[in-house]
Amino acid sequence: MIWYPYEQMKTMRAPYKIVDAEGVYLYTADQKLIDSVSSWWSVIHGYKHPELNAAIREQLDKFAHVMLGGLTHEPAEKLSEKLADWLPGDLDCCFFSDSGSVAVEVALKMALQYYMNRGETGRTMTLSLNHAYHGDTFKTMEVGDDEDYHFVLQAYGQSPYAAHIPPEIPALEQAFEQYHDKLNCLIVEPLLQGAGGMRMYDVSFLARARELCDEYGVLLIFDEVATGFGRTGNRFVADLVQPDILVLGKALTGGYIGHAATVASRRVFAGFYDNDPNHALMHGPTFMGNALACSVALKSIELFEREDYMSKIRRIEDIARRELAGFADPRVKEVRIMGGCICLEVYDPATLTGYQQFAYRHGVFSRPFLNYLYAMPPYIISEAELVQVISLMKQWFLQN
Numbered sequence: 001m002i003w004y005p006y007e008q009m010k011t012m013r014a015p016y017k018i019v020d021a022e023g024v025y026l027y028t029a030d031q032k033l034i035d036s037v038s039s040w041w042s043v044i045h046g047y048k049h050p051e052l053n054a055a056i057r058e059q060l061d062k063f064a065h066v067m068l069g070g071l072t073h074e075p076a077e078k079l080s081e082k083l084a085d086w087l088p089g090d091l092d093c094c095f096f097s098d099s100g101s102v103a104v105e106v107a108l109k110m111a112l113q114y115y116m117n118r119g120e121t122g123r124t125m126t127l128s129l130n131h132a133y134h135g136d137t138f139k140t141m142e143v144g145d146d147e148d149y150h151f152v153l154q155a156y157g158q159s160p161y162a163a164h165i166p167p168e169i170p171a172l173e174q175a176f177e178q179y180h181d182k183l184n185c186l187i188v189e190p191l192l193q194g195a196g197g198m199r200m201y202d203v204s205f206l207a208r209a210r211e212l213c214d215e216y217g218v219l220l221i222f223d224e225v226a227t228g229f230g231r232t233g234n235r236f237v238a239d240l241v242q243p244d245i246l247v248l249g250k251a252l253t254g255g256y257i258g259h260a261a262t263v264a265s266r267r268v269f270a271g272f273y274d275n276d277p278n279h280a281l282m283h284g285p286t287f288m289g290n291a292l293a294c295s296v297a298l299k300s301i302e303l304f305e306r307e308d309y310m311s312k313i314r315r316i317e318d319i320a321r322r323e324l325a326g327f328a329d330p331r332v333k334e335v336r337i338m339g340g341c342i343c344l345e346v347y348d349p350a351t352l353t354g355y356q357q358f359a360y361r362h363g364v365f366s367r368p369f370l371n372y373l374y375a376m377p378p379y380i381i382s383e384a385e386l387v388q389v390i391s392l393m394k395q396w397f398l399q400n
């Protein structure tokens with residue numbers, strides 16, 4: 001049997017069984033659904049994209065995978081070069097892994113070891129945000145602040161290695177004052193905190209974070225697993241404020257194959273580059289640099305540039321603002337829109353009970369969680385389809 005994610009298996013409702021998918025649509029045996037979630041925010045080009053399919057097939061006829069230990073290959077070389085060119089500044093040094101959580105682990109390990117390699121052994125702490133989500137592995141749970149983290153807290157008690165603050169400048173300044181000589185990094189989901197509830201904050205926080213990190217010699221990590229590739233309306237938030245380490249995942253492969261990258265600046269890389277074998281980065285996921293994943297990622301980036309995806313995302317944001325203008329309901333606490341992310345936060349999670357089934361009946365797949373009813377559609381969604389998704393969200397409140 002399948003043990004499903006984030007579910008109490010005893011009470012969970014049967015999942016919808018998908019038999020085909022194309023464009024923004026998922027097909028069950030009896031229904032056609034707009035995927036308003038992009039399969040956990042990753043399928044930015046939609047399903048069964050002819051060019052992405054062809055890129056994988058072409059690579060498959062050569063080889064599906066070889067390890068990067070002692071071997072290399074063109075798709076991985078080309079993707080690392082493309083990312084180095086495409087990402088801002090000197091974010092040039094690309095470490096591949098198979099999932100976002102692992103890529104965040106790698107970033108956190110890099111930050112810790114960067115200082116250990118310099119003999120600064122006291123820098124064992126991370127600073128991160130309230131409501132952060134950085135993955136489900138143990139260290140990412142510790143820097144996160146969701147149910148996972150609360151489970152870790154319960155099991156182990158407060159870690160001396162992690163501190164959390166709200167995304168507010170006074171709290172940031174105070175934390176740096178208190179911990180600066182113990183911190184190796186500040187890690188954030190920049191501008192948009194996804195799994196913590198589609199929470200949005202101002203870029204001025206990131207600008208101040210950059211200043212304080214420079215002042216105190218702390219590394220700044222952007223976890224752009226969710227925000228990367230346009231989701232906030234910026235190509236990467238790193239285009240606005242530059243981090244020392246950038247983590248990419250989810251949409252990296254257009255949602256085709258799990259893959260991720262931890263991209264370090266030249267300065268971070270230089271902290272590992274010397275004659276001491278103990279200064280090497282000791283990490284190596286079996287499937288890092290998978291050739292199918294790298295091939296489809298390259299094609300995904302090509303499409304993103306060639307078909308001007310940033311304008312598609314601006315159009316999604318404009319339509320969402322237009323459709324939700326003036327919408328209010330006493331049960332809705334806040335309407336939030338940023339780039340390709342639309343969220344209605346409700347006061348009481350019970351308000352959203354039954355929404356998924358309601359949406360299914362009306363041809364939309366939605367997966368509200370806690371107090372959040374949201375859409376993060378594929379960027380290729382048409383105006384009519386997006387209006388359908390948003391109308392359902394409004395209709396739920398109007399008719400109930």
Ligand SMILES: *Cc1c(COP(=O)(O)O)cnc(C)c1O
Binds near residue numbers: 194
């Ligand atoms: C989804 C997510 C992760 C974890 O990625 P996985 O591929 O699920 O391990 C990490 N950070 C952020 C911000 C995410 O949204």
